Amino acid sequence: MSQATFGDDELFGEAANEMREDVESSLAAGWDALPAADDVWETDxxxxxxVLNGLNSALDVGDAEDHLRDAKKWFTMGERADAFEDADDLEAEIAxxxxxxxxxxxxxxxxSDLTSTIPTLRGTLEDSGVDDADDEGDDEADEADE
Structure with a gap:
């Protein structure tokens, strides 16, 4: 009977290691799915x-949420089964x-809010004649320089 118990303990330990690896793998995939810093910072x-449309496209989390969900699922299962000796690092990385x-x-x-607001703001400013007033001031300054 002791060999069967040892076999069960060995299998449980192996399963616990695989669960930890699954959590770590899902977390790594989640981080990889996030946008790169340069994609958010640089524009052409x-x-x-x-700029706003490009930034909005760059701010797509992709599959990161799905990977996070998988990590949390396996982490929760491992925690409830008391399979992890020390899971503080996993819990912190999940957070x-x-x-x-x-x-x-x-x-x-x-x-997204700005993307929908800016065209409206531009239209309001164009309708108000603010651009026309600026252009007249520029024309008067040009005439004075001549």
Whole structure:
């Protein structure tokens, strides 16, 4: 009977290691799915709307949420089974990834709001004649220089 118990313990230990590897793998895939810092920072757009559209596209978390969900699923299962000797590092990394996804999603929402607001603002300013008043001031300054 002791060999059967040893076999069960060995199998449980192996399963626990595989569960940890699954969590770690899902976390790594989640981080990899996030946008690169340069994609969020750099742009080659010609105007504000182009910048905002590019930024909004760059702020896509991709499959990171799915990978986070898998990591949390396996982590929860491992915790409930008391399979992890020390899981503080996994728990901290799950929290970090979750926070990063939330930050990126919030930024995306803010950029989306601006993307819809800026054209309206431009239209309002064009309709108000603000550009025309600036152009007249420029023309008067040009005439004074001559």
């Amino acid at each position: 757009a010609d105007n504000v709307l182009g 970090d990834l979750e926070e990063a996804i939330e930050d990126i999603s919030e930024a995306s929402e803010q950029v």
